[in-house]
Amino acid sequence: xxxxxxxxxxxxxxxxxxxxxxxxxxxxxxxxxxxxxxxxxxxxxxxxxxxxxxxxxxxxxxxxxxxxxxxxxxxxxxxxxxxxxxxxxxxxxxxxxxxxxxxxxxxxxxxxxxxxxxxxxxxxxxxxxxxxxxxxxxxxxxxxxxxxxxxxxxxxxxxxxxxxxxxxxxxxxxxxxxxxxxxxxxxxxxxxxxxxxxxxxxxxxxxxxxxxxxxxxxxxxxxxxxxxxxxxxxxxxxxxxxxxxxxxxxxxxxxxxxxxxxxxxxxxxxxxxxxxxxxxxxxxxxxxx
Amino acid sequence: xxxxxxxxxxxxxxxxxxxxxxxxxxxxxxxxxxxxxxxxxxxxxxxxxxxxxxxxxxxxxxxxxxxxxxxxxxxxxxxxxxxxxxxxxxxxxxxxxxxxxxxxxxxxxxxxxxxxxxxxxxxxxxxxxxxxxxxxxxxxxxxxxxxxxxxxxxxxxxxxxxxxxxxxxxxxxxxxxxxxxxxxxxxxxxxxxxxxxxxxxxxxxxxxxxxxxxxxxxxxxxxxxxxxxxxxxxxxxxxxxxxxxxxxxxxx
Numbered sequence: 001x002x003x004x005x006x007x008x009x010x011x012x013x014x015x016x017x018x019x020x021x022x023x024x025x026x027x028x029x030x031x032x033x034x035x036x037x038x039x040x041x042x043x044x045x046x047x048x049x050x051x052x053x054x055x056x057x058x059x060x061x062x063x064x065x066x067x068x069x070x071x072x073x074x075x076x077x078x079x080x081x082x083x084x085x086x087x088x089x090x091x092x093x094x095x096x097x098x099x100x101x102x103x104x105x106x107x108x109x110x111x112x113x114x115x116x117x118x119x120x121x122x123x124x125x126x127x128x129x130x131x132x133x134x135x136x137x138x139x140x141x142x143x144x145x146x147x148x149x150x151x152x153x154x155x156x157x158x159x160x161x162x163x164x165x166x167x168x169x170x171x172x173x174x175x176x177x178x179x180x181x182x183x184x185x186x187x188x189x190x191x192x193x194x195x196x197x198x199x200x201x202x203x204x205x206x207x208x209x210x211x212x213x214x215x216x217x218x219x220x221x222x223x224x225x226x227x228x229x230x231x232x233x234x235x236x237x238x239x240x241x242x243x244x245x246x247x248x249x250x251x252x253x254x255x256x257x258x259x260x261x262x263x264x265x266x267x268x269x270x271x272x273x274x275x276x277x278x279x280x281x282x283x284x285x286x287x288x289x
Numbered sequence: 290x291x292x293x294x295x296x297x298x299x300x301x302x303x304x305x306x307x308x309x310x311x312x313x314x315x316x317x318x319x320x321x322x323x324x325x326x327x328x329x330x331x332x333x334x335x336x337x338x339x340x341x342x343x344x345x346x347x348x349x350x351x352x353x354x355x356x357x358x359x360x361x362x363x364x365x366x367x368x369x370x371x372x373x374x375x376x377x378x379x380x381x382x383x384x385x386x387x388x389x390x391x392x393x394x395x396x397x398x399x400x401x402x403x404x405x406x407x408x409x410x411x412x413x414x415x416x417x418x419x420x421x422x423x424x425x426x427x428x429x430x431x432x433x434x435x436x437x438x439x440x441x442x443x444x445x446x447x448x449x450x451x452x453x454x455x456x457x458x459x460x461x462x463x464x465x466x467x468x469x470x471x472x473x474x475x476x477x478x479x480x481x482x483x484x485x486x487x488x489x490x491x492x493x494x495x496x497x498x499x500x501x502x503x504x505x506x507x508x509x510x511x512x513x514x515x516x517x518x519x520x521x522x523x524x525x526x527x528x529x530x531x532x533x534x535x536x537x538x539x540x541x
Contacts (some may be wrong), residue, residue: 053463054434168333197332197490199535206539224463231539267468269497271536272520277475278468278497 006173015042015248016186016218017065020079023175026070035060037242043186047212047219049229049250051264052239053281058222061239062188065220067095082186088194104179108191110171110196114163121147121159124178131182146177150207173207180211186218195221205232226253226264236265242289297359298323298484299452300342304353306336306343306508314338315508316353321501323451324408326478326485326493328502328516330532337488338506341454344486346375357452372402375445379457381437391415391440392425398448414443417480418473435466439473448478453478455487459494471497492536496520504529 024036036057041048050058064075067087079106080087082103087095095234115123124143128134134142140159147155149172163171172192179187192208193201209232212219223229229236230253238246238261256262263281299321306314314336321327329337342348344355346366350485357360357373378384385394397412399407415425418439429437438458445453457472459467478485489495494514495502504511504526512526524530 039369049431051463198492199332199532202535202539209539210314226464227538264465267465269468269471269493271493271496271533273493275497277472280472281465 003253009069015044017043017220018079019043019061019065019233020077022064022077022080023075024057024064024069024098025074032074035242036064039236039239039242039244040155041179041244043218043220045216046235047221049221049223049233049236050239051118051223051226051229051236053224055241055263056239057087057196058239058272060191062105062190062220062222064187066103067099067251068105072198097131100127100179100184100222102184103186103188104182104184106172106175106179106187106189106192109195110163110168110175114175116163119160119162120166120174124174124181127178128181138149142181143177146181149180149211150174150177151203154178165262168196172196172204173201175205176208176211180215183215183219186220186222190222191220191224193228194225225288226261227268228281240283243288245287257289259284296322298325298357300354300356301340301344302354302356304340304343304355304536305351306339306348307351308348313429313508314343316355317320317503317505317508317510319503319513321484324478324482325501326487328486328497328499329486329505330490330492331505331511332490332500333506335505337505338456338507339508341376341456341486341488345454350451368402372448373450373453374380375448376454376456377438377445377451377458379442380461381434382440382461385437386439387429390426390428391420391432394429394440395444395447396428398444404448410447412468414447417446417477418443431433433466434462435469437463438466438470438498440468441475442473446481449481450483452484452486455485458487460489460491467494473496491530492519505533 020040022036023034025032025034039061042043050061054085061070067088069075081100121143122280124146127141128139144159147158151168152158152173154165158166158170162231166174190209193204196204221233223231225282230250233250236248236250236253237244238258240260246256246261256265260281263279266279267281269278297320301317301319302314303318304314305316317340319327328341331337339348343350350364357370362370392411395411396407398474399410404410415421420436420439420443432440459470462470471494477483487495487498494517499516501513501515502519503513506528511528514524514526524533
């Protein structure tokens with residue numbers, strides 16, 4: 001693999017990703033509509049959650065970092081830097097190298113995001129050989145090792161299966177394997193567990209947790225479930241209507257200041273909680289300002 | 290519909306469903322009292338949705354009896370059955386016709402059952418689900434997920450049924466929108482004295498919505514208990530306790 005000069009030794013990078021005043025807008029009949037409006041944050045080798053409702057721009061932020069925004073949309077930022085590489089100025093060829101090799105993304109539903117006509121093993125091998133110059137045999141070995149690392153019990157069997165032949169939890173683990181095999185520095189997980197059952201969700205999170213901490217990756221975890229991310233991440237960024245309304249440490253979630261964050265926390269039903277009507281978010285226009 | 294002497298609106302007696310060789314639901318029995326709310330919990334593949342669909346008549350029942358208000362149902366459900374029992378599906382993006390307006394969607398059940406006072410019912414149904422008349426001539430793709438699920442609930446309510454079968458009505462929705470839809474469902478049940486049979490994989494949602502619940506695994510009923518027992522951790526079977534632990538969330 002052609003190595004990118006990541007400032008590993010020199011001046012130990014405190015930030016892996018720097019986002020400053022990011023804007024994403026889509027053309028509509030009445031002109032451009034901003035879906036992300038001036039988002040600023042930095043991410044080091046830590047776990048950061050981006051939380052918000054659907055339509056808050058959290059997935060669009062993730063996609064803009066990956067460079068997966070469709071060509072008709074506009075992306076602009078004062079700075080969008082991955083380890084000193086200016087992502088917006090980088091040529092398409094370089095971005096392709098970064099994508100998958102250095103920044104990887106896990107999508108929500110394995111049913112739709114895996115290739116249905118290619119066996120799981122071949123997809124993982126393809127991902128590896130795109131980024132590293134390895135032989136067929138070695139690639140296969142490493143794919144099998146990776147499948148074992150995501151706790152798939154019989155990697156040899158699963159290697160030859162097609163995505164429709166495995167369950168949702170298994171598919172999501174295969175996706176994690178595929179995304180981590182090239183050894184990225186930053187992983188963006190866009191609602192990686194919301195298509196999964198409660199029990200399977202825990203297993204997948206545990207695997208993700210182990211791999212992220214063992215490899216010292218940075219993780220951006222996009223979710224609408226505040227309860228889930230508070231246990232999983234170090235820092236939480238709360239988004240509303242394309243803006244960051246609050247940024248806080250996961251441990252300090254109980255002391256959240258913004259009414260929107262408190263609303264997101266209180267709207268979840270709890271076992272043993274009182275069965276009075278759940279509190280509903282009141283979305284105020286001034287929060288979007 | 291008259292409630293039978295035993296005071297049960299819906300009973301399922303040793304129900305079995307097969308898909309070819311696969312035994313999807315194995316000898317499951319349950320009873321629901323009128324005005325009650327009953328939850329079915331389990332992971333995917335546990336047969337909870339299949340049980341719901343079997344009651345609905347969407348999958349054939351191999352063995353077992355379903356009775357509504359004391360009367361056993363024939364394998365081909367009579368039209369009147371669907372006036373009493375309606376269903377709300379999981380995915381509001383898939384269960385509404387993309388090229389029909391809300392008005393057209395709500396006309397359909399009225400046309401099927403030959404009901405005359407459509408105008409009043411449509412207004413009433415939209416009002417009940419908190420959408421109002423301005424939504425009446427919009428298409429489904431112009432609505433958000435929560436609004437779509439409200440339309441799906443309105444479509445089920447428009448026939449003024451007695452029983453609603455809810456198949457994961459909020460699992461495709463955001464946490465904040467889920468709260469709105471759950472509140473709506475509770476309100477509607479209180480006002481109209483409806484009976485709910487609700488499927489979910491989220492124990493917290495079932496705890497919030499139901500009085501009794503059944504845990505299913507691999508097509509079998511593992512355990513049946515009241516939600517208050519669940520809250521104080523009085524689940525007897527190991528599987529139930531595992532589910533309880535899982536629903537507490539991730540802990541490092």
